[in-house]
Amino acid sequence: MLSNSDLVELTAFRRNLHRYPEISGEEEQTAKTIVKALDKLKLTKVLTGLGGHGVAAVFDSGADGPTVLFRAELDALPIQELSDNDWVSQMDGKGHLCGHDGHMTMLLALGRMLSREPIAKGRVVLMFQPAEEDGSGARAVVADPAFQEIKPDWAFAIHNEPGRPFGYVSTRTGLINCASQGLQIRLTGKTAHAASPEDGVSPTLAVSKLIPALSALGTGGTLDDGFRLVTVTHVNVGEPTFGIAPADAVIYATLRTAHDGPMSVIHDDACNLAKTIADEFGLKVEFETFDDFAASINDEEATNVAVSAMNAIGVPNGNEGLPMRASEDFGVFGWDAKAAMLCLGSGENYAALHNPDYDFHDDLIPVGASIFERIARDLLG
Ligand SMILES: [Zn+2]
Numbered sequence: 001m002l003s004n005s006d007l008v009e010l011t012a013f014r015r016n017l018h019r020y021p022e023i024s025g026e027e028e029q030t031a032k033t034i035v036k037a038l039d040k041l042k043l044t045k046v047l048t049g050l051g052g053h054g055v056a057a058v059f060d061s062g063a064d065g066p067t068v069l070f071r072a073e074l075d076a077l078p079i080q081e082l083s084d085n086d087w088v089s090q091m092d093g094k095g096h097l098c099g100h101d102g103h104m105t106m107l108l109a110l111g112r113m114l115s116r117e118p119i120a121k122g123r124v125v126l127m128f129q130p131a132e133e134d135g136s137g138a139r140a141v142v143a144d145p146a147f148q149e150i151k152p153d154w155a156f157a158i159h160n161e162p163g164r165p166f167g168y169v170s171t172r173t174g175l176i177n178c179a180s181q182g183l184q185i186r187l188t189g190k191t192a193h194a195a196s197p198e199d200g201v202s203p204t205l206a207v208s209k210l211i212p213a214l215s216a217l218g219t220g221g222t223l224d225d226g227f228r229l230v231t232v233t234h235v236n237v238g239e240p241t242f243g244i245a246p247a248d249a250v251i252y253a254t255l256r257t258a259h260d261g262p263m264s265v266i267h268d269d270a271c272n273l274a275k276t277i278a279d280e281f282g283l284k285v286e287f288e289t290f291d292d293f294a295a296s297i298n299d300e301e302a303t304n305v306a307v308s309a310m311n312a313i314g315v316p317n318g319n320e321g322l323p324m325r326a327s328e329d330f331g332v333f334g335w336d337a338k339a340a341m342l343c344l345g346s347g348e349n350y351a352a353l354h355n356p357d358y359d360f361h362d363d364l365i366p367v368g369a370s371i372f373e374r375i376a377r378d379l380l381g
């Protein structure tokens with residue numbers, strides 16, 4: 001159980017994290033703050049530098065049993081926060097606008113409960129992963145040789161979800177979050193005087209042909225197994241001048257599918273399309289991939305464990321609003337463990353994630369921590 005003074009301290013801790021957001025890959029001070037907070041817990045071991053700035057805190061019962069991992073994220077977003085709260089971001093152009101400050105605090109709350117009443121068997125790992133927002137962190141953590149030491153049998157995560165009733169959890173077996181990938185297409189020709197564009201090789205017509213063609217590769221619709229969506233998010237051609245016919249263009253397209261296999265298919269389709277159009281206009285074409293998120297898919301057994309834990313402690317739950325088109329890199333932990341992601345409602349009329357006026361709802365700290373604790377007790381005593 002968390003006491004009132006726990007909640008006061010944990011809320012203050014969350015707000016302090018909120019003041020000093022660090023973006024993906026730069027979470028050095030946040031990791032240090034977490035390590036310092038872990039000092040107060042009865043841990044067997046703390047691993048640092050996992051897949052970047054990742055931190056893993058281990059409670060080992062000493063008795064045989066499974067390893068259960070609970071995951072939170074360290075990173076914030078490159079967005080300027082708009083807030084009158086006295087815990088508003090102190091870092092220009094950066095904000096904890098996805099609630100990862102709250103998720104970290106939930107894990108510390110769980111750590112307090114497990115310190116007071118240790119698990120009877122197996123191990124609990126509190127995993128503070130870096131770089132969730134660009135899709136690189138979970139992969140880097142799992143690929144880190146040090147991760148072998150804490151390799152979980154079960155993995156669970158909670159993400160707060162504005163727009164859903166406060167304290168209500170949505171989850172289901174199967175797809176939760178789509179796979180997505182950022183594809184950068186760079187076209188290169190040759191500049192010319194704007195009076196004689198025929199002397200150069202301009203990418204302008206290729207771009208105007210490529211935008212609708214890319215969009216047509218994936219038109220969205222129902223989120224079933226065949227779901228494909230291509231969203232052109234950025235286009236730049238030449239320089240803002242009237243005297244030069246341009247030589248360069250760049251297009252950003254976000255590719256989205258329901259599963260990881262179809263992602264490589266749509267990626268190839270987009271690249272082949274761009275190559276064909278580039279050839280037609282005598283342009284050189286180059287590709288680069290960013291923000292590569294695997295699909296997040298809940299294991300049936302792990303989902304059942306989570307649902308029965310929530311039912312046991314009276315947390316209302318269902319499967320509304322799932323799966324989601326948005327991506328989340330937690331799915332990587334499910335490649336080699338029974339994993340489930342839970343979407344915890346922040347309230348129906350609540351600023352959306354990644355909005356400049358979003359802030360984590362502190363009253364979710366004990367809700368999330370209690371769900372995690374009950375899962376840990378059900379699996380490990
Ligand atoms: Zn986010």
Ligand SMILES: [Zn+2]
Nearest residue numbers: 098099100159
């Ligand atoms: Zn998030």
